[in-house]
Amino acid sequence: ALMLLSIISVSLYSTGVTQAYPYSKTDIQSSLDWLRNQQNPDGSIGSFAISSWVVMAIAASKEDPNKWVKNGTSIVQYLKSNVNSLSSCTDYSRFILSMVAAGEDPRNINGVDLVAKLESFYDGSQFGDPTLLNDDFWAVMALISAGVYKDDPKIQNSIAFIKAHQTASGGWSFDVNATYGPDVDSTAAAIM
Secondary structure, three states: OHHHHHHHHHHHHHHHOOOOOOOOHHHHHHHHHHHHHOHHHOOOEHHHHHHHHHHHHHHHHHHHHHHOOOOEEEEHHHHHHHHHHHHHHHHHHHHHHHHOOOOOOOOOEEEEOOOHHOOOOOOOOOOOOOOHHHHHHHHHHHHHHHHOOOOOOHHHHHHHHHHHOOOOOOOOOEEEOOOOOOOHHHHHHHHH
C-alpha cells in the first residue's frame, strides 16, 4: 500500500494533478493506466527492481499482476525469469514481497527457495550488513509475508536489533549510526 501510494504520488505529480489522500478510484485507475503504458516488450516496467515494486503496487490496487502482459509475457513472468540476478539481502526481500503479492510460492520460484536464500543472510542477530537497518526492515517483512512465524528466533533477534537502533527522537535511519538522522521512509519501514 505504501509503494502504491508512492507510485500514485509520483504519477499525479508528473501529470500536474494533486489531491489530498485518500485518492479516488479514478486517481488510482489513472495511475495504473500510466504504469501499464510504461510496460516494456519483455514484461518489465522500469528496471528489474522497480518491476518488483510495481507488482506490489498492482496487487495493492486489487489487480492481478499476472494479467499485466505485454507481448505474451507478464510482469510476473519477467521477474521469475530473472530470479538468478538477485544478490543482496534487500534484493531477496523485495523479490519475496513481490512474489507473495503475485500469489507465487517464494519457496519455489523456478526451483529457487527464496526464503532459504534470504535466511542465508542472517548472522545470528540480524540480516545482511550489520551497519545497515533497512535490510533488516525488509527481511522481516519478507519472511513474515512468506509464512515464517513471527516467533522464529531469526525474526525476533532482527526485531530486537531494529529496536535497539531507534533514535532518541523515536525514528529510525537506514543505518545503525543514523548518519543522516532518522527519516520518514526508514521509520515507516521499521514500524511495518
